[in-house]
Amino acid sequence: GENVGLHLPTLSVQEGDNSIINCAYSNSASDYFIWYKQESGKGPQFIIDIRSNMDKRQGQRVTVLLNKTVKHLSLQIAATQPGDSAVYFCAENISNFGNEKLTFGTGTRLTIIP
């Protein structure tokens, strides 16, 4: 399944399939991006990050792709599991004279169907 931009805040995927969550960020000066997973009743949990001088980064079962030309970020989760069900936020960081400000996207709720 694929979520295009922020217009579809929910995404349902069959267990074992791959999922793609998309995010459009706003500021071309953003230099660092993070994906977080937030389960019910918990704080955001770091998944993976990428700096603006890269276009792809891989972790365990997750890949982040960055397209600076169109200001687009995506999170790919391979072989989804029930524990992947959560709300996923992208966050963009803007550095200004040593200060950092992290701004979160609106989030996508991912539901894994057993």
Place this chain on the structure above:
Amino acid sequence: DTEVTQTPKHLVMGMTNKKSLKCEQHMGHRAMYWYKQKAKKPPELMFVYSYEKLSINESVPSRFSPECPNSSLLNLHLHALQPEDSALYLCASSQVEGMLQPQHFGDGTRLSIL
């Protein structure tokens, strides 16, 4: 389990009460953050502390007063709050501000204002 510990987990207070939220981390991080998260919304930055000094205040009303007594502790003092201040308050920390490192979040304090 998160390495950022927030207490209490839940807090109910009246509009005339004074209370404090506490956050603690022992990862040696020198940047600490307060965020506010309303239901089904992304976290929004309130304050940033860097090396125990306030570096960012996102125009937060004075009824919220942050304090960083040492590099491991961050408090948020609350006084004369309004019902619209009911939210999940999240604390986060990162190694050093401005170094493009991920922020690690606690599980938050769920605050209800009567």
